[in-house]
Amino acid sequence: MSRFADIALPVPLDRPFTYAVNGVVPAVGARVLVPFSGQKLMGIVVKVHDTPPPPEVETKPIQQVLDADAVLSPEQMELAGWISSYYLAPLGEVLRGMLPLMAEVRRDITYRISETGRTILYQGAELGSSRRSKLSPEDQNREYAVLNLLEAGDALRPGRIRSSTGANKALLEGMVRKKWLVRETVAEQRDARRMERVAVLVPDARLPKLNANQMRLLSELAAVNGRMKLTDLRGLPVPQTTLGTLVRRGLVTIEEVPENFHLGAVHAPGKKHAHEHTLNPQQQAAADAIIAALDNPPEQFQPILLYGVTGSGKTAVYFAAMQAALDRGKAAILLVPEIGLTPAMAAQLYAAFGSQVALLHSQLSPDERAEQWHRIRRGEAPIVVGTRSAIFAPAPNLGLILVDEEHDGSYKQEETPRYHARDTAIIRARLNGAAIALGSATPSLESWHNAQRGKYARVEMPDRVSNRPLPEVELIDMRAEFQQTGADQIFSRTLIEETRATLERGEQVIILLNRRGYSFVVMCRSCGEKIECQNCAIAMTYHKHGRADEMDDHARAGQRLECHYCGFRRTVPQVCPHCQSEHLYYLGAGSQQGEERLAEIFPNARIGRMDRDTVRGRADMERLLTRLHSGEINLLVGTQMIAKGHDIHGVTLVGVVGADFALGLPDFRAAERVFQLLTQVSGRAGRGDKPGRVVVQSYHPEHYAMKFAQQHDFHAFVQKELQYRRWMHYPPFTALANLVIQSDHLEQAAGWAATLGRFLEKMSLPKVRIIGPATAPLSRIKRIYRFHFVLKSESRAALSEALRAMLAHAAEQQIPRAALIADVDAVHLM
Numbered sequence: 001m002s003r004f005a006d007i008a009l010p011v012p013l014d015r016p017f018t019y020a021v022n023g024v025v026p027a028v029g030a031r032v033l034v035p036f037s038g039q040k041l042m043g044i045v046v047k048v049h050d051t052p053p054p055p056e057v058e059t060k061p062i063q064q065v066l067d068a069d070a071v072l073s074p075e076q077m078e079l080a081g082w083i084s085s086y087y088l089a090p091l092g093e094v095l096r097g098m099l100p101l102m103a104e105v106r107r108d109i110t111y112r113i114s115e116t117g118r119t120i121l122y123q124g125a126e127l128g129s130s131r132r133s134k135l136s137p138e139d140q141n142r143e144y145a146v147l148n149l150l151e152a153g154d155a156l157r158p159g160r161i162r163s164s165t166g167a168n169k170a171l172l173e174g175m176v177r178k179k180w181l182v183r184e185t186v187a188e189q190r191d192a193r194r195m196e197r198v199a200v201l202v203p204d205a206r207l208p209k210l211n212a213n214q215m216r217l218l219s220e221l222a223a224v225n226g227r228m229k230l231t232d233l234r235g236l237p238v239p240q241t242t243l244g245t246l247v248r249r250g251l252v253t254i255e256e257v258p259e260n261f262h263l264g265a266v267h268a269p270g271k272k273h274a275h276e277h278t279l280n281p282q283q284q285a286a287a288d289a290i291i292a293a294l295d296n297p298p299e300q301f302q303p304i305l306l307y308g309v310t311g312s313g314k315t316a317v318y319f320a321a322m323q324a325a326l327d328r329g330k331a332a333i334l335l336v337p338e339i340g341l342t343p344a345m346a347a348q349l350y351a352a353f354g355s356q357v358a359l360l361h362s363q364l365s366p367d368e369r370a371e372q373w374h375r376i377r378r379g380e381a382p383i384v385v386g387t388r389s390a391i392f393a394p395a396p397n398l399g400l401i402l403v404d405e406e407h408d409g410s411y412k413q414e415e416t417p418r419y420h421a422r423d424t425a426i427i428r429a430r431l432n433g434a435a436i437a438l439g440s441a442t443p444s445l446e447s448w449h450n451a452q453r454g455k456y457a458r459v460e461m462p463d464r465v466s467n468r469p470l471p472e473v474e475l476i477d478m479r480a481e482f483q484q485t486g487a488d489q490i491f492s493r494t495l496i497e498e499t500r501a502t503l504e505r506g507e508q509v510i511i512l513l514n515r516r517g518y519s520f521v522v523m524c525r526s527c528g529e530k531i532e533c534q535n536c537a538i539a540m541t542y543h544k545h546g547r548a549d550e551m552d553d554h555a556r557a558g559q560r561l562e563c564h565y566c567g568f569r570r571t572v573p574q575v576c577p578h579c580q581s582e583h584l585y586y587l588g589a590g591s592q593q594g595e596e597r598l599a600e601i602f603p604n605a606r607i608g609r610m611d612r613d614t615v616r617g618r619a620d621m622e623r624l625l626t627r628l629h630s631g632e633i634n635l636l637v638g639t640q641m642i643a644k645g646h647d648i649h650g651v652t653l654v655g656v657v658g659a660d661f662a663l664g665l666p667d668f669r670a671a672e673r674v675f676q677l678l679t680q681v682s683g684r685a686g687r688g689d690k691p692g693r694v695v696v697q698s699y700h701p702e703h704y705a706m707k708f709a710q711q712h713d714f715h716a717f718v719q720k721e722l723q724y725r726r727w728m729h730y731p732p733f734t735a736l737a738n739l740v741i742q743s744d745h746l747e748q749a750a751g752w753a754a755t756l757g758r759f760l761e762k763m764s765l766p767k768v769r770i771i772g773p774a775t776a777p778l779s780r781i782k783r784i785y786r787f788h789f790v791l792k793s794e795s796r797a798a799l800s801e802a803l804r805a806m807l808a809h810a811a812e813q814q815i816p817r818a819a820l821i822a823d824v825d826a827v828h829l830m
């Protein structure tokens with residue numbers, strides 16, 4: 001019998017810890033509770049063995065084994081090991097991110113009133129005037145309020161008590177010491193399933209003779225795309241029994257879906273769902289390629305890159321592939337960048353696969369996440385759809401992984417473990433012997449390069465569905481526009497005229513202004529200083545009074561300056577904080593100003609705005625999309641959110657304002673990002689029966705990213721950009737890592753950066769290029785000063801070794817681990 005177990009713990013230390021087995025030998029991949037520096041931590045067993053640790057080390061026993069069997073499969077453990085070593089992240093932290101089951105063992109603390117507490121409460125008045133109390137009068141009042149709140153006898157959590165009375169934990173603990181309160185710990189067993197039932201119209205059912213109520217119900221259902229929540233259905237003036245009759249006669253089915261998923265709303269009436277299309281030859285060929293990979297033996301593993309232009313119908317291809325996986329008794333995972341931004345995708349998935357779908361998105365509570373996790377693990381939901389971390393879904397018999405919009409930056413996690421979900425997906429597919437396809441209209445250079453050198457297979461869908469043309473793109477040189485008009489206007493004459501004509505034809509317009517707020521720079525004309533955030537080296541953005549349809553706290557916040565990095569807000573100064581001059585100047589138009597200006601130019605337009613001030617979550621997004629689909633909004637202005645996969649058939653004109661601003665950023669991916677954004681936003685035009693047009697305003701119209709986006713020439717763009725990357729030794733030709741050194745003291749951060757710089761110089765690694773130390777482009781964020789190194793190498797092993805050596809040296813030099821961020825394959829170098 002093994003006497004020891006190595007446990008990975010969620011602490012920032014790069015090694016497992018050995019504990020003594022206590023009774024049952026836990027399985028590798030099971031959860032255990034162990035003591036760790038005075039706390040009880042949940043960890044995962046990575047190894048059981050008989051090798052005693054050195055005698056001077058005190059080995060504590062495992063406190064509790066939580067799972068009889070492994071909750072993580074050997075493949076998942078292997079995947080975690082890969083992430084840990086590739087991204088230099090502690091295994092325990094990787095595993096914590098993989099396993100959303102913390103909620104299940106969360107021990108909740110609650111407080112309950114004691115008999116003494118009641119006595120005190122009933123003596124009431126005396127408490128407040130107690131001379132002997134060391135507490136301030138406010139805290140004495142809070143204590144009284146707490147007793148009052150708990151008087152009914154319920155045990156409440158500290159958060160709840162605090163929100164009603166303002167009492168913090170210290171105060172509550174003081175009351176426990178005085179024996180006025182009793183503290184209790186409860187390990188709650190949670191049942192987190194929150195599903196709701198939906199009535200679904202059976203398509204193409206032969207209609208028998210129906211009575212008036214049955215007709216009524218069916219037509220109500222048909223009017224909302226054939227899906228309605230049972231709770232809404234009950235509101236209709238038909239008897240409760242009608243639905244049951246329709247179900248028995250096979251005209252309606254009942255499905256269970258996660259609660260609050262508004263279905264149909266985001267889909268235009270009459271528009272077909274993805275699975276209802278007959279694939280055209282181009283789509284069929286793509287689907288066949290993926291389906292063939294499903295049946296490939298593991299030795300022939302090869303990821304597929306699906307390059308399909310905007311509107312080529314990639315969604316329908318994914319659906320066909322997922323259906324093929326199901327037909328083979330296998331599960332599929334579809335990764336999407338942000339479900340909240342593309343609710344139509346989720347709605348179509350439910351339409352196609354019903355209750356077989358598990359949805360993992362950022363707005364789930366920990367309990368809901370855990371419940372979805374169990375459903376998937378039990379095999380009840382073989383279609384898993386989700387954002388980044390859904391790549392860890394415990395789908396048994398995984399046969400297929402699809403990564404939609406594979407170029408999207410949100411697949412990179414910007415905190416430890418800093419994994420890239422697309423690259424992790426490739427590794428997982430290989431470990432599981434699953435097929436994998438990456439889809440995009442603008443593939444990343446990394447993936448394109450992998451396809452070029454034969455590591456991936458490439459499938460192209462160069463045409464839009466139904467012979468629809470790609471939109472014609474016109475580039476407007478804003479320098480010439482300024483010379484001709486002598487005025488600094490947000491919108492060019494061409495864009496205004498095209499917008500007018502489009503609205504007059506009864507069609508819809510989308511305009512991208514990729515900054516939120518009103519003005520993104522406030523500058524003093526007298527001293528030239530910009531107003532910066534007090535916490536960050538970032539210009540603050542001016543926001544005007546919010547409108548009624550903006551999110552509540554924004555509307556309440558009124559006009560203000562806001563930092564878009566840390567959220568810090570301040571009132572709008574009347575004079576320059578540096579020189580007291582009154583000549584403050586507001587530069588750079590954000591989406592809020594764009595909307596205001598458009599309302600002046602087009603007083604009759606029905607304008608909507610889509611940015612993080614008007615869209616906070618899925619529900620806001622759905623509301624806005626519904627108004628777009630119905631035509632209630634005919635002019636939409638917004639940030640890059642508007643470029644994300646939306647399929648609104650009435651949009652025939654797209655305007656782009658200030659997207660080339662990003663070309664000036666100190667980041668080697670700037671051109672790639674601008675090309676992607678232009679292509680994606682242009683792709684929103686002309687997706688219906690009428691062809692689309694795009695007007696792009698630019699101060700760099702000669703830049704190749706602009707030119708090739710105008711010509712829809714992805715191949716030419718990648719060729720040129722790859723050349724540049726090769727010359728400059730950037731990815732995909734080198735492996736790259738960004739090492740950030742941070743501290744809340746400037747001298748300390750600078751000193752540590754210098755220490756590491758000297759170390760690297762001394763090491764003189766022949767295979768690794770090192771740029772730095774330098775101040776990071778964002779030199780201060782949230783009061784933390786930042787320096788960085790960029791490390792590049794043609795050899796990934798050499799890069800990894802250099803990083804490890806650096807981390808080891810930092811540890812020797814007493815530089816805390818938390819002061820260092822090693823970002824392997826960094827997406828941003830800021």
Ligand SMILES: Nc1ncnc2c1ncn2[C@@H]1O[C@H](COP(=O)(O)OP(=O)(O)OP(=O)(O)O)[C@@H](O)[C@H]1O
Pocket residue numbers: 272273274277278279280283308309310311312313314315316440441465466644645646647683687
């Ligand atoms: N075979 C088909 N025939 C006709 N229409 C189709 C077909 N397949 C898909 N469509 C429709 O084409 C439109 C575009 O499809 P989809 O949204 O999947 O495009 P996409 O390739 O994902 O584009 P993007 O990259 O811009 O998001 C949708 O309205 C979809 O319903």
Ligand SMILES: [Zn+2]
Pocket residue numbers: 533534535536538563564565566567568782
């Ligand atoms: Zn800030």
